[in-house]
Amino acid sequence: MGRVRSTDTSPEMIVRRLVYAGGYRYRLHAKDVPGRPDLVFRRRRKVIFVHGCFWHRHSSDCPLTRMPKSRQDFWAAKFEENIARDAEVQGRLLKEGWRFLIVWECETKKSLWEGLMVKIAAFLDS
Ligand SMILES: [Zn+2]
DSSP: OOSOOSSSOHHHHHHHHHHHHTTOOOEESOTTSTTOOSEEETTTTEEEEEEOHHHHTOOTTSGGGOOOSSOHHHHHHHHHHHHHHHHHHHHHHHHTTOEEEEEEGGGGSGGGHHHHHHHHHHHHHO
């Protein structure tokens, strides 16, 4: 896994650049918003999370969501924690009137940027 950093991962940078190029302005990791979302659109009361498929357990048909072959109990517990935390954060956001979009790591491949931007714009403009 090498460098363990929760911010400035490549998928997040891709999303930031796309959003910026689309003319939207945002804040990063605002501390006063539940879950410290990656991108915060305060006036629109919307947030975007860029989730790593492995850690946040994207759907089982995502190739990045494979289950490690060793220490499966450890991983299963870890994943459960992550999923529970995400659900808790999402519940708090909704309660406080925020709407959220999750962009998955596997959606940030260059060949998918156009569709991703359409999806992001639809979310931010709705
Ligand atoms: Zn994925």
